[in-house]
Amino acid sequence: MRGQTPSQTIGPFFAHALTAGATAYRPPVCGDLADEACEGRPIRVEGRVVDGNGEGVSDGMVEVWQADARGEYRSDSGFRGFGRFGTDASGRFRVRTVKPGPAAPGAAPHLHLAVFARGMLNHAFTRVYFSDESEANRSDPVLSSVPADRRETLVARCRNGEAIYDYEIVLQGKRETVFFDV
Numbered sequence: 420m421r422g423q424t425p426s427q428t429i430g431p432f433f434a435h436a437l438t439a440g441a442t443a444y445r446p447p448v449c450g451d452l453a454d455e456a457c458e459g460r461p462i463r464v465e466g467r468v469v470d471g472n473g474e475g476v477s478d479g480m481v482e483v484w485q486a487d488a489r490g491e492y493r494s495d496s497g498f499r500g501f502g503r504f505g506t507d508a509s510g511r512f513r514v515r516t517v518k519p520g521p522a523a524p525g526a527a528p529h530l531h532l533a534v535f536a537r538g539m540l541n542h543a544f545t546r547v548y549f550s551d552e553s554e555a556n557r558s559d560p561v562l563s564s565v566p567a568d569r570r571e572t573l574v575a576r577c578r579n580g581e582a583i584y585d586y587e588i589v590l591q592g593k594r595e596t597v598f599f600d601v
Contacts, residue, residue, distance in 0.1 A: 450504035452485065452516035457497035459488025459517030462582045464547060464575055467510040468534060471592035475510020479536040481588070483514055485529070490520030518549070518582075527555035527562060534588055534598075543598040547586055551577045565597050572596045 453461065468476040484501045486492050494500040498517065506512050519528045530547040548556050556562055562570055572594065575584035589596050 450483075450502050450512065450514045452483065452499050452502045452514065454497045457487075457517050459520075460582065462516060462518045462584060464514040464516070464530065464584045464586055466512060466575070466586035466588065468506050468512065468536060468588045468590065469510055470536075470590050471595075473589075475508070476506055476536045476590070477508045477510060479506040479510065479512075479534065480504070481506070481512055481535070482533040483516075484531050485516065486519040486522040488517050488520050490522045490526075490528075492522065521555065525558050525560060527552050527559035529559070529562075532588070534590070536590060539590070543590070543596075544601050545588065545596050545598050546573055547584075548574045549577065549584060550574050561599075569597050 453459070455461070468479040468481065470476055480503065482501070482503045484492075487498050487500065492500060502514060502516075504512055504514070514530070516530075519530065521528055527548055529549075532545050532547060533542045534545065535542045546561065548559070548562055556570075556574070562573060565573065572589070573596070575586035577584055587596075
């Protein structure tokens with residue numbers, strides 16, 4: 420076997436084959452999970468992936484999947500339910516979708532994320548809950564299983580009542596986002 424392949428090295432291979440961005444390649448998935456005709460409240464989740472020093476991860480990749488506004492995991496012509504996108508030079512990302520409904524009794528609306536980054540041999544799984552769903556968040560069994568002082572790392576903040584949520588994924592350190600073993 421000659422040379423190294425992407426599966427043997429830790430490197431910035433994401434932009435070439437998996438995410439839309441600086442290359443001419445345009446993958447079939449991106450950060451737009453719903454179009455204007457889709458049922459539900461349109462929202463955006465904007466944020467950054469940062470390392471332990473608070474520096475943006477410029478070549479990261481985030482996958483997101485979610486239930487639709489009725490809490491069902493499905494896709495149709497207006498709702499994809501899955502997206503994949505790269506981070507920009509500052510580690511920023513943006514997801515355009517609809518606010519998910521609760522996928523199970525007692526569950527709070529949330530997004531599922533898988534985070535890939537340089538230096539991480541395995542991707543990390545997390546969830547994004549919404550700050551304006553505090554009552555549902557209190558009863559969510561997964562969020563409730565997280566130590567109380569760490570739960571805030573899973574909550575996206577609503578921007579002044581707008582349909583925009585701010586969320587930061589911290590890969591390590593004191594403010595590290597809670598990641599789940601799957």
